[in-house]
Amino acid sequence: MTNPFKYGGIVGRDAFCNRTQEMRDLRRAIENCQNLFLYSERRFGKTSLVKQVIGKLPNDKYLAIYADLWATDNEESFITELAGAISLGLESKADRILHTAKRLFGGLAPAVSLDSDGNPQLTFAMGTQAAKAVPLTEVLTVPETLARRRKRQVVVVFDEFQRILEYGDDRVERTIRSVIQHHQRVAYIFLASRKHLIRQMFLDQNRPLYRSGEHYPLGPIAAEHWQSFIRTRFRRSDKDIGSELIKTLCETTEGHPFYTQHLCHVVWERCKPGGRVTPRMLESAISMLLDRESYAYIALWESFGINHRRFLTGLAHEPRGRKVYASDFLRKYGLRSPSGAQRVVRTLMESDVVDRDNGSFLISDRFFRIWIRRTTSQFAYGM
Numbered sequence: 001m002t003n004p005f006k007y008g009g010i011v012g013r014d015a016f017c018n019r020t021q022e023m024r025d026l027r028r029a030i031e032n033c034q035n036l037f038l039y040s041e042r043r044f045g046k047t048s049l050v051k052q053v054i055g056k057l058p059n060d061k062y063l064a065i066y067a068d069l070w071a072t073d074n075e076e077s078f079i080t081e082l083a084g085a086i087s088l089g090l091e092s093k094a095d096r097i098l099h100t101a102k103r104l105f106g107g108l109a110p111a112v113s114l115d116s117d118g119n120p121q122l123t124f125a126m127g128t129q130a131a132k133a134v135p136l137t138e139v140l141t142v143p144e145t146l147a148r149r150r151k152r153q154v155v156v157v158f159d160e161f162q163r164i165l166e167y168g169d170d171r172v173e174r175t176i177r178s179v180i181q182h183h184q185r186v187a188y189i190f191l192a193s194r195k196h197l198i199r200q201m202f203l204d205q206n207r208p209l210y211r212s213g214e215h216y217p218l219g220p221i222a223a224e225h226w227q228s229f230i231r232t233r234f235r236r237s238d239k240d241i242g243s244e245l246i247k248t249l250c251e252t253t254e255g256h257p258f259y260t261q262h263l264c265h266v267v268w269e270r271c272k273p274g275g276r277v278t279p280r281m282l283e284s285a286i287s288m289l290l291d292r293e294s295y296a297y298i299a300l301w302e303s304f305g306i307n308h309r310r311f312l313t314g315l316a317h318e319p320r321g322r323k324v325y326a327s328d329f330l331r332k333y334g335l336r337s338p339s340g341a342q343r344v345v346r347t348l349m350e351s352d353v354v355d356r357d358n359g360s361f362l363i364s365d366r367f368f369r370i371w372i373r374r375t376t377s378q379f380a381y382g383m
């Protein structure tokens with residue numbers, strides 16, 4: 001029997017838990033042609049969520065364009081990624097894709113091939129010369145033109161949008177702003193995982209995309225939704241897990257989708273068919289996950305200075321929401337001053353080790369937090 005808990009890739013249909021409200025909100029934003037910045041920590045389910053939503057849009061009324069900017073590093077690669085996404089959004093058969101790509105972006109010299117699964121892949125020979133062949137403004141204008149001509153509403157998703165901050169200058173960011181502000185039939189959804197950078201991008205008045213969309217922070221999945229999701233999947237495969245253990249499991253992962261699925265996956269493997277999960281199985285699953293990561297965690301820990309370790313020790317041991325600049329926290333964990341702690345926080349945020357959390361901070365990797373808790377004593381600062 002295959003393990004019903006999936007972690008790593010995009011999840012849909014049967015591996016997808018709740019997000020009912022979020023799907024509704026996204027759907028409304030698309031219907032209203034709004035722009036949305038949807039952001040969260042890594043592996044929180046942004047891509048899965050947005051794919052789930054666009055997969056349910058009726059084809060006769062909507063056209064969905066999904067551009068993944070992960071592999072892009074400059075204006076040229078942005079142009080070819082978007083041109084490819086538009087072509088693939090319009091057509092599904094290889095010959096039709098090529099025909100459309102040639103018609104819309106002939107200057108980029110498109111070619112189609114099939115990948116190992118038989119899915120059409122679109123490439124552009126003009127990769128490094130893309131901006132000269134087809135200017136960025138021209139590609140960015142296509143979605144609105146399509147919406148008018150085809151009388152369909154268009155949604156454009158830019159996944160991994162934080163990439164554009166690494167392009168060297170803000171030309172792409174500025175051009176996006178100046179072009180899309182005139183678009184009336186297109187909803188733009190920007191997905192991003194570097195929360196602090198993305199926030200700056202739309203909350204800083206000096207940035208081109210300042211307030212050019214609603215911001216939508218994606219939260220964890222609540223334990224009440226995990227309860228039935230997890231129980232059902234165990235029962236369907238002739239295994240059982242009690243609600244108290246599911247609660248403990250969700251507290252361990254803090255409802256983080258990836259870590260919850262990962263832990264469930266390991267627990268499920270440990271439980272025999274016809275059996276019931278015991279607290280010991282859960283505990284050994286957690287230990288196994290920590291063991292697996294320990295090499296990376298040790299390397300990370302050793303890369304930190306003493307104040308970073310002290311701060312992280314405090315964050316790992318204290319309950320969530322703790323005020324980390326308060327004098328009792330600083331004293332307890334051997335940190336000298338609020339300004340010193342602020343410097344520590346800044347560098348930890350820059351490297352995505354910690355994240356903002358309702359006026360406080362949290363350690364992004366839930367298992368790293370547990371690892372720190374287990375390997376440090378609350379009062380030992382030497383580390």
Ligand SMILES: Nc1ncnc2c1ncn2[C@@H]1O[C@H](COP(=O)(O)OP(=O)(O)OP(=O)(O)O)[C@@H](O)[C@H]1O
Pocket residue numbers: 006007008009010011015016017018019040041042043044045046047048049193257258259261262
């Ligand atoms: N709604 C959900 N229900 C159950 N599991 C989920 C859900 N959303 C995400 N996950 C889990 O989280 C993992 C990561 O999902 P996904 O790739 O969509 O996240 P992401 O935020 O786009 O990640 P990244 O920051 O790496 O782009 C999935 O493989 C799955 O295990």
Ligand SMILES: [Mg+2]
Pocket residue numbers: 046047048159
């Ligand atoms: Mg993603």
